[in-house]
Amino acid sequence: MVEDVNENTTVFPGEVIKDVKAVKGVTILGPGLKRNEDPPNTLRITRAGKLQFKPPNIYWVSHNHKRYIPKRGDLVVGIIVKKAGDSLRIDIGSGEYASLSMLAFEGATKKQKPDVQVGDVIYGKLLNAHREMEPELVCVDSYFKAGKMGPLSNDGFVFTVSLGLVHRLLDPENPILTALGKVFPYEIAVGMNGKVWVNGRNTKEVLTVLRCLETAELHDDKVIVELCRQSK
Amino acid sequence: MMEEAKPIQLSKSILDMKFMKKTKERVQKEQEDAEGKAMYSNEITEEMKKSGNIIFTETSIFNCRNLVEGRLSFGGMNPEIEKLMTDDFTKKKQEVERKKETDISDEKMAQEYSTLVDTIGNKFSGKRNKNKRKFLKPSEDF
Known part of the structure; x- marks a missing residue:
């Protein structure tokens, strides 16, 4: 049992955390944690990793993994695998395909549907993600605006990275993506599901981004930043 | 204003009118919610007590680590x-930079x-101060 919660304590599945901090009786759990039944008001670890706590009341276990478990509100990159009437099946790398309504695009109506084909890549938000239900994607926000979401251009290139790397890349403190951006222009869509879509001026630059992210999987941020600095 | 002060009960015949469709739905939902609350309020199960x-x-x-949205473009x-x-x-990014700046300046x-x-x-x-003679208080008896 872990009595006191220190940041970066290594934890294993089955361990119990006592003295859970809560604000107005609410505690927010990230991945790797479950509510424990007995004794009450404790947490049970479900994944091995480092226990993290962010004041005032957020707990999660950080660890690297490859399997994506859909979570509500995640922005993901998916590939259309099937068109069935008004809805699309999207491969987002989870156990089950997600469904995306043709009407969930900006400006789409029953008569005027978006022009998407099987094999197209989509950047969307998970509206619904429950263990027992099919995940549901949308490409509009609550104001029916597309914003950053929607179909991604066919010129790009899609590959899969580990989820640990995705979390690292999207950390505002991480310099990798900005450092690459200083070398050559490119656009990227990093999905929380580990799928990454990259587009650049030419194939060589797209592949450079791919290689950089593959290297970042095994190396420190500094290595990539140093490489970018040298190639400038 | 009026609604806040005292909720108006609309009669059934008014709610059945064609243009009142939206209001009718809302009123029905409110009623159902109230009924549901009353039904379950006295049913606290053992499981609820146990769960703390x-x-x-x-x-x-994404929310835990305060990540940025993954759709980005550079240059x-x-x-x-x-x-x-x-x-x-x-x-x-700016927030992080600012944090870093203040961190360094505190240390500095x-x-x-x-x-x-x-x-x-x-x-x-x-040197000058070392050579200077210290002021010695004169003794009282001289």
């Missing part, structure tokens, strides 16, 4: 996205102060 008084809500790691590749990025990406401040104390101290323990 903290409510645990699950969220994605003017997609100006549309870069315009949208200012809301999220640029703001969070302490360092600077400690060296300042030394330099001021040197001023008083310099």
Whole structure:
């Protein structure tokens, strides 16, 4: 049992955390944690990793993994695998395909549907993600605006990275993506599901981004930043 | 204003009118909610008692770690996205930079102060001061 919660304590599945901090009786759990039944008001670890706590009341276990478990509100990159009437099946790398309504695009109506084909890549938000239900994607926000979401251009290139790397890349403190951006222009869509879509001026630059992210999987941020600095 | 002061009950015949469709739906939902609340309020199960008084809500790691949205563009590749990025990406980046800056300046401040104390101290323990004779209080009996 872990009595006191220190940041970066290594934890294993089955361990119990006592003295859970809560604000107005609410505690927010990230991945790797479950509510424990007995004794009450404790947490049970479900994944091995480092226990993290962010004041005032957020707990999660950080660890690297490859399997994506859909979570509500995640922005993901998916590939259309099937068109069935008004809805699309999207491969987002989870156990089950997600469904995306043709009407969930900006400006789409029953008569005027978006022009998407099987094999197209989509950047969307998970509206619904429950263990027992099919995940549901949308490409509009609550104001029916597309914003950053929607179909991604066919010129790009899609590959899969580990989820640990995705979390690292999207950390505002991480310099990798900005450092690459200083070398050559490119656009990227990093999905929380580990799928990454990259587009650049030419194939060589797209592949450079791919290689950089593959290297970042095994190396420190500094290595990539140093490489970018040298190639400038 | 009126509605806040006292909820108006609309008669059934008014609600059945064609243009009152939306209001009718709302009123029905309110009624159902009230009924549901009354039904379940006195049904607190053993499981509820056992589970304690903290409510645990699950969220994605996106919110835990305060990550940025993954749709990004650099160097003017997609100006549309870069315009949208200012809301999220640029703001969070700036926040981090600011944090870093203040972190360094605090540390530097302490360092600077400690060296300042030394330099001021040197001023008083310099050559000139060492040679200067100290003032000795004259004894009373001379």
